[in-house]
Amino acid sequence: MKNTRRGFLSSCATLAATTGVPYFHSTPRTLADETQTKNGRFALGLIGAGGIAGANIGAARDWIDIVAIADVDSGRAAGFNAKHAGGKATVTDDYRRILERRDIDVIHVATPDHWHTKPVIEAMLAxxxxxxxxxxxxxxxEGKLIRKVxxxxxxxxxxxTxxxxxxxLFVTAMALVAEGRLGRIKRVQAAIGAAPSCPAIPVAEPAKEFNWDRxxxxxxxxxYRFFQGPATTDKDGKEKKPQANTNGHNEFRWWYEYSGGKLTDWGAHHVDIAMWALALNGQTAGPTAIGGTAKHPVEFKDGMPVERDRYNTATEFLFTVDFPGDTQLVIRHDTDNGVLIEGDKGTIFVSRGKLTGAPVEALKDDPLPANAIAKVYRHMPMEGNERKAHWANFLQCVRSGTMPISDVHSHMQMLNVCHLAGISARLGRSLKWDAVTEQIVGDDQANAMLARPYRQGYEIEM
Ligand SMILES: NC(=O)c1ccc[n+]([C@@H]2O[C@H](COP(=O)([O-])OP(=O)(O)OC[C@H]3O[C@@H](n4cnc5c(N)ncnc54)[C@H](O)[C@@H]3O)[C@@H](O)[C@H]2O)c1
Incomplete structure (x- = not known):
């Protein structure tokens, strides 16, 4: 551990992470504090210059300069450099060149899911x-490893997230829970939109700029597989972009080889809110069992898809997760995308567009206490643009060496649930979970799916 103020703060972070003792500023900081105390900009290295990286860099623009970009698709890296860095960033197809640089403060990893753990661990070690x-x-x-590092x-x-x-929206919902306005939470339901299926996708030649192997x-x-569907029109007759079916860019999320499908893609958002609500309500012990049903677009054998030429993640699902004390979390595919939080004193529904329910109505006559938001968020969140607020929170925590709002420890507690749902879906059976040892109970085949083999040359070295 570094022997500096930052090192001291980091050891507080370690203490908090290992003991569960929360640590945060005694006085909540606001975004205004952040901009006032700002004495310089952050030099950022980007790994993965795809769709979401553009939105994230746009949100963080007030505080960061992109000085280096890594992408295994050199066409994407060059386009990103021109559009978001004025052509001034250095560009590489090997992210390790970015991690070596001493002039870079922060790293943004925006690669597909199968390429998260390794660069995140290497970045921390660097x-x-x-x-x-x-x-x-x-x-x-992989979550155990990231938490350890x-x-x-x-x-x-x-x-x-x-x-x-x-x-x-979401932060007020959490404050309502934390202030006891819903009473004891008995059940939380996370409703997630369904995933697509597709016909067999033919083998194709990747573009020459695209290093498929890497x-x-x-x-x-x-x-590599790729098929461009025909151009279509919307209900007003306007031409829509043709749908690309592929096992590469963007559509990787429909393949268990690279993603968990909707169960982790959107589960990481809504199951996260559901688990945050349970934790604020005192339900900190992990789940004990998970069971339900899932429909896949292909046949599965021993947890693996039999056909390997088309999307394979679950298109429909309904899972129930049991917690000690008769509390349940339901994960289902549904068009009413959002989180329903059911307490013995009231129920609320929260999504990206609305926050409704009797406890919300009651706020007109009985508002939340002044510190309720800062209590759940640790700082004061910026209103309006959630992506910008999330970056502000990250950079505030980088400056102060404190735990951000989406820290790896709480994230993995909830992502374990999403991953367990995926394992249960692939094997077609219920699972018992020991949250202390983080093992599936009495099921060797399921336990083997807690990890994945790494292709030679891409192992995680620590
Ligand atoms: N928070 C959100 O709301 C949100 C929204 C969309 C996507 N995401 C997440 O962001 C990630 C990226 O999604 P996307 O839609 O931008 O995907 P994308 O396919 O558009 O972009 C990923 C980029 O990473 C590059 N890449 C792959 N391996 C690499 C490597 N080893 N080194 C450098 N670059 C590499 C790809 O070439 C591609 O350009 C996913 O994990 C996804 O779940 C989050």
Missing amino acids: GKDVYCEKPLTLTID QRETGRVVQVG QQRSTFP WLGPAPAVE
Whole structure:
């Protein structure tokens, strides 16, 4: 551990992470504090210059300069450099060149899910603070590794679950829970939109700028697939962009080899809110069992898809997760995307568009106490733009060496639930979970799925 003020703060972070004792500023800081105390800009290295990186860099623009960009698709890296860095960033197809640089303060990891754990761990070991997109890992065991390295290095890692910084909607919902306005929570339901299926996708030649082998990285070596659907029109006759079906850019999320499908893609958002609510209500012990049903677009055998030429993640699902004390979390696919929090004194529904329910109505006559928001958020969240607020929170915590709102420890508690749902879906059976040892009870085949093999040359070295 570094022998500096920052090192001291980091050891506080370690203490908090290992004992569960919360640590945060005695006086909540606001975004205004952040801009006032700002004495310089952050030099940022970007790993993965795809769709979400553009939105994130746009949100953080007030505080960061992109000085280096890594992407295994050199066409994407060059386009990103021109659009977001005025062509001034250095560009590489090997992210390790960025981690070596001493002039870079923070790293943004925005690669597909199968390429999160390795660069995040290496970045922490290289002394960088990291904003990594959700879901943080592809497996439960990867989460154990990231948590261990975070404790040992004390680095600040924010996960890109920006719903945690959505004020007023999600943060007010959490304050209502924390203030006891719903009473004891008996059940939380996370409703997530369904995933797509597709016909067989033909093998194709990747573009010459696209290093497919390195894109696969730790995942098994397979051929690239791509099929561009026909142009379509919307209900007003306007031409829509043709749908690309592929196992690469953007559509990786429909393949268990690179993602957990909707269960982790959106589970990382809504199950996260559900688990945050349970934790604020005193339900800090992990789940004990998970069971339910899932429908896949292909046949599965021993937890693996039989056909390997089309999307394979669950298109429909309904899971119930049991917690001690007769508390349940339900994860289901539904069009009414959002989180329903059911307490013995009241129920609320919260989504990206609305916060409703009797306890919300009651706020007109009985508002929350002045410190209720800062109590759940630790700082004061910026109102309006949740992505910008989430970056502000990350950079505030980098400056102060404190735990961000989407820290790796709470993130993995909830992502374990999403990953367990995925394992249960793939095996087609219920699972019992020991949250203390983080093992599935009495099921060797399921336990083997807590980890994944890494392709030679892409192992995680620590
Ligand atoms: N927080 C949110 O709301 C949100 C929204 C969308 C996506 N995401 C997450 O962001 C991540 C990226 O999603 P996306 O939609 O931008 O995907 P994308 O496919 O558009 O972009 C990923 C980029 O990473 C690059 N890449 C892959 N391996 C790399 C490597 N080893 N080194 C450098 N670059 C590499 C790819 O070439 C690609 O350009 C995913 O984990 C996704 O879940 C989060």
